[in-house]
Amino acid sequence: MALEVDIPGLDPDFLDRAGITYNDEFTYPADVEITAADLLNLIDYHSSHLRPKYAKERDYYRGKHDIFKEPGKPKYKPDNRVIFNFPRKAVTTFNGYFIGNPVKIDHANQTVDDFIAEWINVNDFEDVSAEISKESSMYGHAYFLVYQSKDGKAKIAPMSPLNAFLIYDDTEAHDVRYGVIYHRNYQKELEVTLYDSNYRRDLVMRSSSANYFDQDRVIANPYKMVPIIEVAENTERMGLFEDITTLIDQLDKAVSQKANDIDYFADAMLLIKNASIDSDKIADMKDNRLLNIKGQSAGDSDARYLDRPDADTSQENLINRLSNGIYEISNVTNLNDESFSGNPSGVSLRLKYQAMQNMARDKSLKFRSALRKVFQCVFAVSYADVPTDAWRELQFKFTQDVPTNLLEDGQAVNYLYGKISNKTLFKQLPFIEDPDAEMEQIKQEQREMQDATAEVVKKALSQAQTDQQKAGVADDNGPARTTVD
Template identity: 30%
Template sequence: MAAPDVYRIADNQIMDEIQLEKYIAKNDEKVAQKYKKLQSAYETDYDIFHQAKKPEYKPDNRIAVNFAKYITDTMNGFFIGIPIKVSSKDSSVDGYINYLDVYNDQDDNNAELAKLMKIYGRGYEMYFVDEEGEIGITYLDPMEAFMIYDESILMRPRYFVRIYKDSEGIRHGSISNETTVQYFDIDGGLHFRTDEEKVHGFDGVPATEYIENSERQGIFESVLSMIDAYNKALSEKANDVDYFADAYMKILGAKLSEPELQAIRDMRILNFEGEDGSKIIADFMSKPSADTTQENLLERIERLIFLISMVANINDENFGTSSGIALKYKLQSMNNLAKTEERKFTSGMNQRYKLIFSNPVSGMKADDWLKVDIKFTRNFPANELEESQIAGNLSGITSKETQLKVLSVVDNVNDELDRIKEENKLDTEGYEVNRGVLAEQTEAVDQGLGEERGRTKEEINNSI
């Protein structure tokens, strides 16, 4: 199946100012029609706040329940709440990866990138050499960047475009190809800065597109219409409450003047007298109640939102009573989603290290990215006792490294293995020292006994 929602360019097509302006216009249209709506939903800016106003005499409550943010943050915490473990059996590669991740605060970058993927269906990562001469990594959302691929079945990246606004609201940007990065301004038309084209040093376009799924669909995009329906139903329910709290009074059979109406309203007392007083009707008009219908609708929509988005409502009162395998079954849909995202994220990370290691600044060999191991850990409620029992049962069956990977308390398997070796070395040295001391003590005792036996024998001979 051909990848949807991507920009392509022919191999013989030259990316000049006119062509680039066309691609930016396409992306601007997509931002307006899709991305801004998804961003607004995550930021609690729903259609309910923009619908036509009701007449002044009618209640007009606007209530929004931000399911989009809840679904996104819950799934993101489950998928990447426990940071990704990146390691290598090659000590030099492992050391550089750890340095690179700390230098770029990569655990936070990964979490933010994963969140962008869930909101927009995609996110971007850009690589560059900073002013310190180190390789920098940053994340970008599709409202400010996009990738252009070739027309082959492999979909090779050809160009990466980044756009931003300065303090005066003027748009600028950069476009990178396989060897260089060129800057441009959009002010009365797009113009390249011909004097600022630079070689970026990476073997390929210095950016990676991370996708949530092959369709590039956000995690709450399929339930957005239901969220809007839920917000509308809840707001109308609040309006009905206001209607009942401010019900109309009807008085039949008596004509009241303005002062009398005001007195009834202020004093809250009715007193009608006269021969026809028994025929006077005074009560409140009651509006037909649709409470049961509204509650059923709200309950059904809420259930469908979590069902279709495949994200569990972990705050449900019945959810917390589950444990063990029952809890994992309730999280099975989220786990299936996370497995798909893990494969996509791993693919992006492979491209990340392939590009970074291709730059001479990294000091790595170009193919060292093949030595990188990536380990994801689902953020299930941790049962450390169960994990330790599983790890113990693996003793003698698997390697120490595989045993340690079972334990969520171990952040870096290679570091833990090094600490175990160091502790074993210290224990061995301590044992050798103790054995030497014991040998010396034994020798001294033997020597003392020998001397004692010699003296005793001499004493016996003298007495004879």
């Protein structure tokens, strides 16, 4: 249940104390409370400078590239607009690799571990995490929003940076001071939700507002921290395709021009020189695909299509070079590469995935830090037999699927068997997630096999003893033997 409180509104003064870093993070002095004027100044900057950038990245992901905004050509010229939607392919490929296998979250305390498993299941945590990872790759960063349900339980939702941002302090710690969510309501009024470690303020900027904002409601923050948690793609907060947009534009242009050339040749004009053709026969010529020129000037006559120089080779070279450059700079593995055909070695596969694996490793560090803060919020209001500081001991495991050559792995295992411990040996096999559990399973199977073998032997011995006893009884009941001297 939300606890409303009554506190003074924000100071209206314009202190001009807000700052912005090289990677578009907002800062504010750690010892100064933000004012309404400074808050509005940051919202204006975000709305006019950062939001358009994010909107363009969203458009490119959805296939709305700049080529569709270019002026149209005259009607008599082909005007194809063909795009190569690499932004979506890059984001989908990388995040399928990065978080296609859900993050495994464990705690040494079984009670805590059981609570986590139930909470993850109830809140569709894996789906939310995948969505945030996708948006982080699109925009360079995204957010987890932790909020309270009607029954007082912690819930989560993904949030893009299109209408939300964080404000950090200006110290070396770089701690989060405020979280801001803003939008325009149906009356075109600016509505703002401002979080700090103690409160959530609902602010509205109306025409009648005396101090920039009316403070409509204030709710106590049960988490004691800002419940908007950032997941950055990298330190620079750059999206996957931010630095290759110009290459994508050029590829769109090259492919579109090639399509135009094909249409141009299909609609090429026919030049007939030194010959006269009746207009009523032109249709017959088209239907019969026949042109017959006769008469005294037939020898000087000429009929041919007008075409421009063939640039097919140079266009193909440009398209291939742009495509290769896009994959190379984005560090996303090209799964359609010819080198993936056949049965490549395990070493070549790892080399192909090396760049993408490096990106995934860096992102997993930032994702792990964000998840720890998410559970810090969750445990603060769990109201279960879970310590509020249990988030400190959480273990996160990210597993990326790199194609392997199982034949080579099997040969390596056979070679190393007996030379290193089984635990170390099992760690080398990508399909074994938990070496300890695998060793225990092997021991269990061996015990079951020994028990089964012992049971078979026992039954065999029992049957043999029974047979011997029956044979003995038969001898005792048989005819008496007579001894002849």
